[in-house]
Amino acid sequence: NAGVTQTPKFQVLKTGQSMxxxxxxxxxxxxxxxxxxxxxxxxxxxxxxxxxxxxxQGEVPNGYNVSRSTTEDFPLRLLSAAPSQTSVYxxxxxxxxxxxxxxGEGSRLTVL
Amino acid sequence: xxxxxxxxxxxxxxEKEAVTLDCTYDTSDPSYGLFWYKQPSSxxxxxxxxxxxxxxxxxxxxxYSLNFQKARKSANLVISASQLGDSAxxxxxxxxxxxxxxxxxxxxxxxxxVKP
Numbered sequence: 087n088a089g090v091t092q093t094p095k096f097q098v099l100k101t102g103q104s105m106x107x108x109x110x111x112x113x114x115x116x117x118x119x120x121x122x123x124x125x126x127x128x129x130x131x132x133x134x135x136x137x138x139x140x141x142x143q144g145e146v147p148n149g150y151n152v153s154r155s156t157t158e159d160f161p162l163r164l165l166s167a168a169p170s171q172t173s174v175y176x177x178x179x180x181x182x183x184x185x186x187x188x189x190g191e192g193s194r195l196t197v198l
Numbered sequence: 199x200x201x202x203x204x205x206x207x208x209x210x211x212x213e214k215e216a217v218t219l220d221c222t223y224d225t226s227d228p229s230y231g232l233f234w235y236k237q238p239s240s241x242x243x244x245x246x247x248x249x250x251x252x253x254x255x256x257x258x259x260x261x262y263s264l265n266f267q268k269a270r271k272s273a274n275l276v277i278s279a280s281q282l283g284d285s286a287x288x289x290x291x292x293x294x295x296x297x298x299x300x301x302x303x304x305x306x307x308x309x310x311x312v313k314p
Contacts, residue, residue, distance in 0.1 A: 128304035
């Protein structure tokens with residue numbers, strides 16, 4: 087079972103560049119979300135989706151864009167990368183609105 | 199506003215002893231869920247245990263138990279018989295219902311070090 091798959095695992099960007107972090111899950115989960123984790127801190131919610139075609143903002147949405155065209159995929163787009171977006175990004179999914187989150191392995195992004 | 203508070207940035211415990219990691223939360227929603235996750239140095243997030251707000255008994259999963267005190271809004275994780283492999287960062291998280299349905303809020307974590 088693949089679970090939640092994130093790509094790439096590592097990425098270095100220059101300020102102003104754009105990129106997309108990919109997230110795919112094969113568990114038919116309705117709920118998907120993106121978090122960022124800064125050093126020594128917890129996870130902060132960027133965007134989430136409760137189903138295909140439905141997305142909403144989390145705690146720290148500025149500078150990020152998402153879409154959910156299928157149940158399986160939930161890409162996160164950085165529109166114009168800034169050094170403040172240097173972080174580890176986690177994609178997570180859950181069946182329905184309850185239950186535990188299933189996480190991807192994380193994507194480490196460095197913006198120079 | 200921070201809704202999950204973990205007041206212990208770091209904790210040490212001797213191997214084979216029990217340890218309690220503190221977590222307090224804030225919500226006005228009567229329906230919510232509380233979770234603990236483990237993050238080893240390798241970076242992945244591992245689900246440990248879940249407690250629902252309406253559950254009458256404290257949750258247990260093997261060596262993990264959750265000391266749920268609803269009136270005090272605390273959900274402490276108890277690890278019994280600590281092992282070296284328990285050294286990791288531990289996060290408390292809350293999932294609310296209502297208008298925040300589905301969102302999960304995380305605390306800043308506690309780094310646990312198990313000493314041999």
